[in-house]
Amino acid sequence: MDLNLTLGGPQGGGIDTSSNMITRAFAAAGYNVFGVREYHSNIKGRHSYNHLRVKEERPRSLKYPVDILIALDPDTIFEHIEDVGEGTKIVYDKQFETSDLASARMIMRDTAKRIKETLQDEKLPLNIKGALQLMQKKGGSPIAVPFNEVVSSAISDGVPTRYFNTLGSAITLAIAGLPSEFGEESIRQVFSAKESVVAENIKVVKAAYEYCNNNKLAGKPIPKLPKKKRFLITGNDGSAIGKLMGGLRFQTYYPITPASDESSILEEHGAISFIENENRSLKDSGIVIVQTEDEISAVTMAQGAAITGARSSTATSGPGFSLMAEGISFAGMDEVPILITLYQRGGPSTGLPTRNGQSDLLFALNTGHGEFPRIVISSGDVEECIYDAMKGLNYAQRYQMPVLHLIDKNLANTSDLVPEIDSKRVKVSQVLATKDSESFRRYNLDTENGISNPGYLGKNIFWMTGDEHDELGHVTEDPDVRDRMMRKRFQKLKTVEDEVPMNDRAVLYGPSDAEITFVTWGSQKGVILDVMEDLKAKKISANLLYIKMFEPFPSEFVSKILKKAKLVIDVESNMLAQAARVIRTNTGINIEKSILKYNGRHITEDELLESAMNIYNNRKEEKLEEVLENGA
Amino acid sequence: MAHNFKSDVTVDWCPGCGDFGILTSITQALSELNLDPHNVVSVSGIGCSGKTPHYLNIGGIHTLHGRSIPFATGVKLSNPNLKVIVPGGDGDMLGIGAGHFVAEGRRNSGLTIIIFDNEVYGLTKGQAAPTMQLGEKTKGLSRANIFGKVNPIALALASGYSFVARGFSFDMKQLKEIIKTAILHEGSSVIDVLQPCPTYNNINTMDYYRKKVYKLEDDKSWDPVVTGESMDKAIEQFQKAYNKGLEWEERIPTGIFYDNRAIPSFTKRLNEFVPQYFKNPPSDQIVSGVDGFTPVDVVKTFADKTI
Numbered sequence: 047m048d049l050n051l052t053l054g055g056p057q058g059g060g061i062d063t064s065s066n067m068i069t070r071a072f073a074a075a076g077y078n079v080f081g082v083r084e085y086h087s088n089i090k091g092r093h094s095y096n097h098l099r100v101k102e103e104r105p106r107s108l109k110y111p112v113d114i115l116i117a118l119d120p121d122t123i124f125e126h127i128e129d130v131g132e133g134t135k136i137v138y139d140k141q142f143e144t145s146d147l148a149s150a151r152m153i154m155r156d157t158a159k160r161i162k163e164t165l166q167d168e169k170l171p172l173n174i175k176g177a178l179q180l181m182q183k184k185g186g187s188p189i190a191v192p193f194n195e196v197v198s199s200a201i202s203d204g205v206p207t208r209y210f211n212t213l214g215s216a217i218t219l220a221i222a223g224l225p226s227e228f229g230e231e232s233i234r235q236v237f238s239a240k241e242s243v244v245a246e247n248i249k250v251v252k253a254a255y256e257y258c259n260n261n262k263l264a265g266k267p268i269p270k271l272p273k274k275k276r277f278l279i280t281g282n283d284g285s286a287i288g289k290l291m292g293g294l295r296f297q298t299y300y301p302i303t304p305a306s307d308e309s310s311i312l313e314e315h316g317a318i319s320f321i322e323n324e325n326r327s328l329k330d331s332g333i334v335i336v337q338t339e340d341e342i343s344a345v346t347m348a349q350g351a352a353i354t355g356a357r358s359s360t361a362t363s364g365p366g367f368s369l370m371a372e373g374i375s376f377a378g379m380d381e382v383p384i385l386i387t388l389y390q391r392g393g394p395s396t397g398l399p400t401r402n403g404q405s406d407l408l409f410a411l412n413t414g415h416g417e418f419p420r421i422v423i424s425s426g427d428v429e430e431c432i433y434d435a436m437k438g439l440n441y442a443q444r445y446q447m448p449v450l451h452l453i454d455k456n457l458a459n460t461s462d463l464v465p466e467i468d469s470k471r472v473k474v475s476q477v478l479a480t481k482d483s484e485s486f487r488r489y490n491l492d493t494e495n496g497i498s499n500p501g502y503l504g505k506n507i508f509w510m511t512g513d514e515h516d517e518l519g520h521v522t523e524d525p526d527v528r529d530r531m532m533r534k535r536f537q538k539l540k541t542v543e544d545e546v547p548m549n550d551r552a553v554l555y556g557p558s559d560a561e562i563t564f565v566t567w568g569s570q571k572g573v574i575l576d577v578m579e580d581l582k583a584k585k586i587s588a589n590l591l592y593i594k595m596f597e598p599f600p601s602e603f604v605s606k607i608l609k610k611a612k613l614v615i616d617v618e619s620n621m622l623a624q625a626a627r628v629i630r631t632n633t634g635i636n637i638e639k640s641i642l643k644y645n646g647r648h649i650t651e652d653e654l655l656e657s658a659m660n661i662y663n664n665r666k667e668e669k670l671e672e673v674l675e676n677g678a
Numbered sequence: 679m680a681h682n683f684k685s686d687v688t689v690d691w692c693p694g695c696g697d698f699g700i701l702t703s704i705t706q707a708l709s710e711l712n713l714d715p716h717n718v719v720s721v722s723g724i725g726c727s728g729k730t731p732h733y734l735n736i737g738g739i740h741t742l743h744g745r746s747i748p749f750a751t752g753v754k755l756s757n758p759n760l761k762v763i764v765p766g767g768d769g770d771m772l773g774i775g776a777g778h779f780v781a782e783g784r785r786n787s788g789l790t791i792i793i794f795d796n797e798v799y800g801l802t803k804g805q806a807a808p809t810m811q812l813g814e815k816t817k818g819l820s821r822a823n824i825f826g827k828v829n830p831i832a833l834a835l836a837s838g839y840s841f842v843a844r845g846f847s848f849d850m851k852q853l854k855e856i857i858k859t860a861i862l863h864e865g866s867s868v869i870d871v872l873q874p875c876p877t878y879n880n881i882n883t884m885d886y887y888r889k890k891v892y893k894l895e896d897d898k899s900w901d902p903v904v905t906g907e908s909m910d911k912a913i914e915q916f917q918k919a920y921n922k923g924l925e926w927e928e929r930i931p932t933g934i935f936y937d938n939r940a941i942p943s944f945t946k947r948l949n950e951f952v953p954q955y956f957k958n959p960p961s962d963q964i965v966s967g968v969d970g971f972t973p974v975d976v977v978k979t980f981a982d983k984t985i
């Protein structure tokens with residue numbers, strides 16, 4: 047099975063609940079579900095949708111055309127005209143048939159204009175009927191369901207519209223061929239708190255199935271797979287889980303999409319449960335989470351905590367990260383162990399506040415004035431978020447420098463079913479204070495690896511200053527000490543290179559010898575791995591050079607692979623091909639072919655495959671750039 | 679042997695600078711309180727005043743211009759058992775760092791904030807600080823100040839600080855006592871210190887202040903301590919403190935304006951939901967398990983995320 051479905055409706059209209067329900071239903075039947083969430087910077091009314099992909103094995107990407115489009119409002123039909131193809135079933139409330147485009151006021155004006163032009167080009171009326179006709183032309187089949195009637199047949203009192211999202215989900219499940227018991231099970235999970243709510247919603251699920259059976263909509267029953275225990279988590283969850291496992295004890299944040307969810311998750315799970323055999327004192331200890339007055343405060347307050355010995359972190363996205371620049375420079379200068387999770391969204395400025403972007407890589411590598419060492423890592427799937435957050439906390443304390451962990455919005459809002467979280471994959475190598483002494487030298491220069499004596503205020507007496515300083519931490523402008531301190535700080539980057547395994551810095555997926563070598567970072571990893579399979583089916587071999595650590599950069603490894611690669615294609619969600627620039631700076635190798643996307647939406651399997659084929663077929667050309675455009 | 683709270687670093691303030699008196703008042707207060715030097719730290723911003731931590735023989739962080747308060751808050755909240763002194767300039771606290779100053783009033787973390795109020799930006803050569811009067815022309819300025827002034831006492835009160843006082847750097851006896859009370863105060867305190875800068879401010883000089891200052895405590899009926907027993911009385915005390923805070927032209931009051939012991943500190947508020955917060959604070963927790971791996975039971979902690 048490979049099922050792509052999109053569920054759309056007004057923001058605040060329960061789309062997330064519906065998609066949660068669908069996910070849990072398929073999960074209960076043993077399937078794997080990969081899902082993403084698209085939404086406007088708006089609280090109520092504007093169009094939002096979830097795109098889910100269901101498979102036996104774990105899906106890693108999304109694909110168009112979708113198999114089922116469930117519209118909980120007329121806007122969804124207009125917005126998703128392009129996502130429909132041969133065989134797409136479009137489920138909607140019969141009542142929408144009277145709606146026209148002009149009255150769909152919550153569609154962004156430019157989007158409405160574009161839809162209008164599309165319909166006009168096809169000489170179709172500017173209303174739902176017109177949109178549905180266009181969808182039919184593309185091979186879609188509209189399924190009008192009298193939402194009100196079906197719900198009213200099940201629920202005698204209460205507002206029927208309140209159950210429309212349950213109805214939409216249940217119809218989807220019925221069409222997909224999932225037995226009703228799984229739909230009911232998911233209702234129990236989603237509304238677990240309230241018995242009466244569960245009962246009413248289950249009635250709606252039953253009515254939906256009955257309606258589908260009576261109208262020959264129900265799909266051929268799909269087999270039930272062995273059920274396994276799994277975690278249903280997003281990238282935001284992953285980072286929070288990793289931080290808690292990695293010993294985080296202090297987190298600061300100032301609210302911003304898509305970063306603040308992480309802090310809320312930490313707050314909700316601040317009462318940590320410890321493994322039985324751990325000693326008593328661990329059993330009652332907690333984590334401090336502070337909502338600060340701004341991101342300047344967030345990055346500096348987290349450092350104050352780190353300086354006393356707590357594992358400490360903050361999370362933000364572009365605008366907030368810009369405000370942190372001076373603070374990050376301090377952390378570099380004063381060797382403060384701090385992890386900063388940077389959730390990238392579409393920039394510049396406020397940009398596309400709720401959409402994807404990977405345009406902060408060069409900024410992350412250069413944030414803050416002056417020259418100082420930092421570690422920059424990036425995650426590409428939900429599981430990586432967990433272990434990278436743990437490693438990030440380790441690196442910060444071991445190498446005494448700011449660690450920037452990049453997660454893009456797509457990944458932050460991707461929900462995935464993770465079979466296992468491995469407590470033994472990453473050690474928690476806490477660095478304790480050096481035994482205190484008179485004239486404790488926090489910044490001792492007599493160190494080969496550049497790492498000075500760890501010390502924490504409250505346990506050691508020492509000084510810190512953003513000014514250049516001596517071994518005790520007092521201000522100095524002595525030219526010789528300055529030189530030695532600069533070299534000492536940068537020596538730590540060499541130590542990172544010596545100590546961190548290559549697998550944590552860059553990975554080559556696929557055969558070592560291939561016709562196409564993709565290069566990427568972040569959330570495109572999954573879709574590229576899927577496209578590699580598609581290419582294999584076309585007898586074209588491909589591999590993926592996947593970069594995880596950008597500073598210190600794994601130059602030798604990358605260089606070795608790229609030098610022998612036949613056709614290199616860089617894939618990124620930005621306009622400037624930033625990772626390719628970093629590669630050029632570090633290795634001198636130019637990547638001439640790229641597939642880029644900067645409209646803020648996911649790269650889907652179909653569009654990536656098409657562009658990869660275009661480049662492959664024209665590989666004799668010296669320079670090629672494809673720009674992807676999928677997504678509502 | 680008693681700890682010497684004065685470090686051996688050469689002090690490089692201008693001769694006659696009011697900062698010396700503040701430094702001495704701090705070291706004397708620390709000595710008299712007989713604090714363990716490991717349990718008290720100082721956190722400053724940037725400016726002449728920002729150098730203070732290096733002159734104190736306790737752990738110290740000389741941070742960024744305007745950011746001493748959030749750094750200090752991080753220290754305090756991660757290790758609530760530390761005493762945290764925050765010396766800084768008027769520009770640092772009330773100009774570039776004003777947002778943090780106000781936010782800390784709302785938090786009440788337990789910082790002892792000492793404003794070196796010289797009405798100028800000393801270290802950048804005498805520009806007008808936010809505390810300078812409208813129309814004042816000090817010798818460092820090429821034209822009279824065209825900004826109005828912020829009143830540190832009124833702003834501190836309005837922000838919610840639970841302890842608000844004013845000292846004069848040439849009255850070290852009084853200042854030292856204020857600092858001692860402030861350090862022992864559980865919530866956050868603000869001490870606005872009139873600090874002559876002979877190099878750039880030829881108006882607010884030592885003599886200028888000597889003629890104007892008077893002590894609140896000389897009036898035996900002055901009672902800044904709010905216990906929280908009577909709401910009406912508390913409101914009246916706040917209003918009195920605020921009104922006193924507005925006095926400036928003729929005479930300038932010094933001493934403790936407001937000492938509210940009823941407002942719970944931020945650390946107390948955190949203690950409501952962070953287990954063993956005071957006994958086992960973030961700074962002191964062992965976070966790796968006996969085998970070096972995480973001691974966290976992920977399945978139990980994130981039970982709501984499992985299906």
Ligand SMILES: Cc1ncc(C[n+]2csc(CCOP(=O)(O)OP(=O)(O)O)c2C)c(N)n1
Pocket residue numbers: 724725726727728742743766767768769770771794796798799800801802807
């Ligand atoms: C972000 C930033 N902007 C500007 C400066 C330059 N600067 C250094 S000290 C200072 C003003 C200091 O005035 P104040 O805080 O009143 O301290 P004082 O020197 O008077 O004690 C300024 C603007 C800086 N260090 N950082």
Ligand code: SF4
Pocket residue numbers: 690691692694695696697726727796800801874875876877878
């Ligand atoms: S410039 Fe003013 S404040 Fe700075 S040290 Fe000199 S006298 Fe003191």
Ligand SMILES: [Mg+2]
Pocket residue numbers: 725767768769794795796797798799800807
């Ligand atoms: Mg000043």
